[in-house]
Every structure is written in structure tokens, then in C-alpha cells.
Amino acid sequence: MxxxxxxxxxxxxxxxxxxxxxxxxxxxxxxxxxxxxxxxxxxxxxxxxxxxxxxxxxxxxxxxxxxxxxxxSPGSPEWNQRADLVARAMRLITDGVVDREGVPGLAARLGYSTRQIERQLLAELGAGPLALARAQRAQTARLLIETTALPMAEIAFAAGFASIRTFNDTVREVYALTPSDLRTRTPRTNPAGTPAGTPGAISLRLPFRAPLNPDNLFGHLAATAVPGVEEWRDGAYRRTLRLPYGHGIAALTPRPDHIACRLTLTDLRDLPVAISRCRRLLDLDADPVAIDDQLRTDPVLAPLVDKAPGRRVPRTVDEAEFAVRAVLGQQVSTAAARTHAARLVSAHGEAVDDPEGGLTHLFPAPADLAAVDPESLAMPRTRRVTLTTLVGRLADGSLPLGVESDWPEARARLLALPGFGPWTADVIAMRALGDPDAFLPTDLGVRRAARELGLPSTPAALTARAAAWRPWRAYAVQYLWATDDHPINFLPV
CATH class of the missing domain: 3.40.10.10 (DNA Methylphosphotriester Repair Domain)
Known part of the structure; x- marks a missing residue:
């Protein structure tokens, strides 16, 4: 652009x-x-x-x-709608990989040499991975300076700087102000309204491109919430987060012009990663105008888009967690899927403390689930095989699912697993991997909506009809689902 x-x-x-x-x-x-x-x-x-x-x-x-x-400002939609090397690298940089693993770690995850990564990022973005990570560190430092009362030395460490001198030099260079001047210019309360210096909590605003329709976004997350891991409380969606240096709790509240985000972290070094995952969960870097304009070209979808524009795809903060939950949700109701997941959480999840609500655990990691006795799982044998195979592959690294995933390759690997059909692979591609063109022609809700709207209802015919919606078929699914009165489509009260 x-x-x-x-x-x-x-x-x-x-x-x-x-x-x-x-x-x-x-x-x-x-x-x-x-x-x-x-x-x-x-x-x-x-x-x-x-x-x-x-x-x-x-x-x-x-x-x-x-x-x-x-x-x-909101992140570029390019990194959400593309699956090429640069987009995958940007998603990893935003997730803090360069700060934790360096440029060699970034290259290893992508399967390219460091020289190839640097060359392509410079050609397209005018900056290499170290400069991109440095810009993110500067933004994290500013956020901590303005929203907490932490000493500057602790902020420098939390933001990922190697020394106080580098921290000071970077802030002055980027903002033309010293760290102390930045703090002096900031009101005593931060933009989200929480007094600066509240112990253990950081409140901030998550910007987005308008319009944003929160109904299906928060409705879906609340209706499918796993007890102990997620909840809807006092107008906010709250959930636990497994993070690189510790864990945290996020509370996300829809506002007219932003998402109010309150983060409680055990290690402040996880702040940029937590922000990145919350933005990804709510699909906040989407370009709703471009998406809706494309879908409006279909006369059947146009009234749905005009009625409630700006629908986002509810995603996830943990790709492996969502894959497990997708298997638990195969051919059962939303309530049954929540029950199955809650049992796994209470038996195998890591306990956390939540003095502000009812969150009790982190969702179990694949390694924890791989050690579970299959006979202890209260589900049909075939689904036990599907689940145990999945968590085994996730645990040993032979099935990498992450922000860096190549979407077609990941989908092919999922379909090769026992018990994985197109619906399970595509719902993971849509909500975990972030493929904006993932489509669910076999989904009962999609087929029912298609039938009521006069669209073809058989999977093959509907897929052919949906070719005009590309590359935004995942968003078309949200509009089709919204024709139903299922709780996923309504903002909780």
C-alpha cells in the first residue's frame, strides 16, 4: 500500500x-x-x-x-490475511519470538535461513527482524511507563531491553522524550480508567478498525466458555493465559471505540505476548470495510452485512488448546463439549489464583494430556483415539500448530489424523490458525442458514456458490451463523 x-x-x-x-x-x-x-x-x-x-x-x-x-495503531491486516513467509514472520515477531529466541529462533521456526528472513522483511517492510522487535519493545515500554508505577529499571527488563542505557536511548530516539518525561505527561489514571500502579494489573485500550460488531464475537466466546478457564463476568469476557514466562488472566470488555483490556500477569515480560494474543483472539486487526464490501457483492449476503456490519471471527489464544476443544466438540452439543473440556481442565489443568472471579485453571498443555490414560476419558472409543493421537502429535512436535503455521500444510496434516474430517480441520484453520478463507460447508448451522436464505445447501454446491466470497469465506460463515437464535450470536447480558 x-x-x-x-x-x-x-x-x-x-x-x-x-x-x-x-x-x-x-x-x-x-x-x-x-x-x-x-x-x-x-x-x-x-x-x-x-x-x-x-x-x-x-x-x-x-x-x-x-x-x-x-x-x-491497529496492526496491519496483511499479517492476518496472508500465509506467506513475511506474514508468518510478522506474526511470530509480534508474539515475541525474536526477543525470546533471537533471529535464529525465528528462522528455525519458519524453516528458512536468517539471511532469507532478513532479506524478505527488508524488501517488504523496510526493516529487519531486530528493528521490528525493537519497535515493539519501545511500544511495550511506553505502555508500562504510562500505565504502571513500576521503577524504570523493572520496565526496561519487562519490555525486553538488555540494559537501562539501551532502554533510555531507545525511548528518547523513538518518542523524543525521556522515560521520566513520558510518565510526567501521563494523567494519574490510564485510558481504561484503572488507577496507575494497581498491583499486578495493567489496563489498556485495544484499538480496532471500525465497524466492529461484538455480538457474535463475545457471544461465541461466552457461550462456549470452558468453566475454570473462561467466564463472562460483569460485562467482560475473562480467561486464563498460558504465556512464555508464566501465566496471566485477561479481562476483555467491548466499548464503542475500543476493547478495554485488563491483564494480570505473573511476569511482566509476557505483556507484549498477552496483548498480541488478545488482539488475535478478537480478530482486532481485520479490515472490516474491505471484507464487508466483498461480501456485499452477493445479493443474498448483502442484507445480512448491512444489518450488522463488522463481524469478526472469534479466534483463540492457544492453537493447541483449540484443536483439542474442536475434537471434544465433534458431533456433540455446545453444552456437552464444555462439559468434556471442564473435566479435562479440573483433572489435568494447572491451578491458578483468581481473586477477582471464578477462574481456576490453565487449559492443560499437550504434554499433560499426552500422559492421560485413554480409558479415563468419558467419550466413545473412536474419539478417544482421535484425541490421544492429536495430543501425542502436538506434544512431540510432529504437528506444529502456531501463528507461524502454513495453513494448507497444517490442514493436510490434520486431515491425515484418524477421526479428522473436513469440518474439524477447517474449524481449526478458521479459528486457531486464522485462515480468513476457511469454509465450513458441512456445518449444520451453515447448511441450515443457506437453506433458509435460498442458497445451495449441499456441501459441494454451497462451496461452488461461495467462490465469490473468497478470500473472506470465514467471515461469510459468521454472517450465516448469525441468522440463527443460538446463544453464540448474542452479546451476553
């Missing part, structure tokens, strides 16, 4: 928030960079240059605008 100069200039002049995160505007006369929707008077065209990432702007010597805070 950043190479289409005319389109970028029009977006900046119209202050179009839909393009926030797609590209960044660097102003030659001021040395700052902004998001397209920055409220200041747009600069002259000859003074604007465009970059594909905040990291590229920083590499070029530009500082973040203090008004529009471009480093906190």
Missing part, C-alpha cells in the same frame, strides 16, 4: 482511520511520523514520504507523533 503514493496522499488528507496500520506517513520538515488519521493539518505533498511499518520510520530517523501515537 505504501508504494501507491496517490492513494496514501488521499487517505492522509481525508484522515481516513481505515488505513491506520496499513502505512505510516513520515514528514520530512518535522522529522516525525504519523498514522493516516492524525488530527494535525496534513503536510504538503512534497514533504510526505510513506513507510510500511513504524520500524521502517524509526530506521529512517523519524520520531513518533505525540498527537496520534502511530505506534499504537
Amino acid at each position: 505504501h508504494t501507491d503514493i496517490e492513494r496514501c496522499v488521499r487517505a492522509v488528507r481525508s484522515k481516513d482511520a481505515r488505513f491506520d496500520g496499513w502505512f505510516f506517513t513520515a514528514v520530512l520538515t518535522t522529522g516525525i511520523y504519523c498514522r493516516p488519521s492524525c488530527p494535525v493539518v496534513p503536510p504538503k505533498r512534497e514533504n510526505m514520504v510513506f513507510h510500511p511499518s513504524a520500524a521502517a520510520c524509526q530506521q529512517a530517523g523519524f520520531r513518533a507523533c505525540k498527537r496520534c501515537r502511530p505506534d499504537t
Whole structure:
């Protein structure tokens, strides 16, 4: 997008928030960079240059605008809708892999050399993996400075900096302010309304591109919530998180212009990963205008989209967890699937403390489930085989499911497992792997909606009809499901 100069200039002049995160505007006369929707008077065209990432702007010597805070804009939808090497690398960088494992660890996960990774990221994003990770560390540092009362030394460590000096230099370079100045400029309460310095908790706003319809998004998460791991309480979806350095609890509340997020973490180094996973769970980096415009071209879907635009795909914070839950949900009701999952959680999940609610456990890790006696599982024998095979492959690493997964390859590996049919593989592709074009033509709810709307209801015919919805068939499924009165389609009260 950043190479289409005319389109970028029009977006900046119209202050179009839909393009926030797609590209960044660097102003030659001021040395700052902004998001397209920055409220200041747009600069002259000859003074604007465009970059594909905040990291590229920083590499070029530009500082973040203090008004529009471009480093906190929604992430680029490119990394959600693509499955190529750059997109997969960006998802891993956002998930903190470079900070934890370095560039060699990033390359190993993707199956490429470090040189190939660096070359492709530089070509498309104008910055390599280290610069991209550095930009994320700077954003994490700013968030901790502004929303907590932690000492600066602890913030530097939590944000992933190797030294206080590097932390200070980076903050000054990116924001043109010292860490202390950033804190002084911040009101005593953070944007989400929680007093700064509340022990163990961080409150923040998660931005998104409008429109966002919260009904099916939070309705689905609440209706399928596993007791002990998830709950709907006081207008918020709450759940436990298994994180690289510890665990946490996230509380997510829909607001008109943002998602209020409250995170309680055992290790603050997990903050950027927790934020990334919450954004992914709620599909907050989607481009709803582009998606809905495509689906509106179908006269059958157009009224559904116009009635409630901005539907997102409810996803997951843990791909392996969702795969297990998908097997537990095969050919049973939502209530039965929750019951099966709750039994596994109470018997094999790691206990956690939740003084603010009713969360009790982390969902069991694949290694824990791989050690379970199959005969102790209260389910049909064939499904026991399916489940034990799945968790065994997840535990030994022969079935990698993660943000870096190649979608077609992962789907093929899932279909090779006993008991895995197209529905199970595609629902995992849709909700765990994030494939925006995953489709469920055999799903009973989809077929029922298709029949009522006058669409073909047989899987083959419906798949052929849905070709016009590509590459957004996963979102079309959300609109089809929304024609039913199932609790997944309604925001809990």
C-alpha cells in the first residue's frame, strides 16, 4: 500500500482511520511520523514520504507523533490475511519470538535461513527482524511507563531491553522524550480508567478498525466458555493465559471505540505476548470495510452485512488448546463439549489464583494430556483415539500448530489424523490458525442458514456458490451463523 503514493496522499488528507496500520506517513520538515488519521493539518505533498511499518520510520530517523501515537495503531491486516513467509514472520515477531529466541529462533521456526528472513522483511517492510522487535519493545515500554508505577529499571527488563542505557536511548530516539518525561505527561489514571500502579494489573485500550460488531464475537466466546478457564463476568469476557514466562488472566470488555483490556500477569515480560494474543483472539486487526464490501457483492449476503456490519471471527489464544476443544466438540452439543473440556481442565489443568472471579485453571498443555490414560476419558472409543493421537502429535512436535503455521500444510496434516474430517480441520484453520478463507460447508448451522436464505445447501454446491466470497469465506460463515437464535450470536447480558 505504501508504494501507491496517490492513494496514501488521499487517505492522509481525508484522515481516513481505515488505513491506520496499513502505512505510516513520515514528514520530512518535522522529522516525525504519523498514522493516516492524525488530527494535525496534513503536510504538503512534497514533504510526505510513506513507510510500511513504524520500524521502517524509526530506521529512517523519524520520531513518533505525540498527537496520534502511530505506534499504537491497529496492526496491519496483511499479517492476518496472508500465509506467506513475511506474514508468518510478522506474526511470530509480534508474539515475541525474536526477543525470546533471537533471529535464529525465528528462522528455525519458519524453516528458512536468517539471511532469507532478513532479506524478505527488508524488501517488504523496510526493516529487519531486530528493528521490528525493537519497535515493539519501545511500544511495550511506553505502555508500562504510562500505565504502571513500576521503577524504570523493572520496565526496561519487562519490555525486553538488555540494559537501562539501551532502554533510555531507545525511548528518547523513538518518542523524543525521556522515560521520566513520558510518565510526567501521563494523567494519574490510564485510558481504561484503572488507577496507575494497581498491583499486578495493567489496563489498556485495544484499538480496532471500525465497524466492529461484538455480538457474535463475545457471544461465541461466552457461550462456549470452558468453566475454570473462561467466564463472562460483569460485562467482560475473562480467561486464563498460558504465556512464555508464566501465566496471566485477561479481562476483555467491548466499548464503542475500543476493547478495554485488563491483564494480570505473573511476569511482566509476557505483556507484549498477552496483548498480541488478545488482539488475535478478537480478530482486532481485520479490515472490516474491505471484507464487508466483498461480501456485499452477493445479493443474498448483502442484507445480512448491512444489518450488522463488522463481524469478526472469534479466534483463540492457544492453537493447541483449540484443536483439542474442536475434537471434544465433534458431533456433540455446545453444552456437552464444555462439559468434556471442564473435566479435562479440573483433572489435568494447572491451578491458578483468581481473586477477582471464578477462574481456576490453565487449559492443560499437550504434554499433560499426552500422559492421560485413554480409558479415563468419558467419550466413545473412536474419539478417544482421535484425541490421544492429536495430543501425542502436538506434544512431540510432529504437528506444529502456531501463528507461524502454513495453513494448507497444517490442514493436510490434520486431515491425515484418524477421526479428522473436513469440518474439524477447517474449524481449526478458521479459528486457531486464522485462515480468513476457511469454509465450513458441512456445518449444520451453515447448511441450515443457506437453506433458509435460498442458497445451495449441499456441501459441494454451497462451496461452488461461495467462490465469490473468497478470500473472506470465514467471515461469510459468521454472517450465516448469525441468522440463527443460538446463544453464540448474542452479546451476553
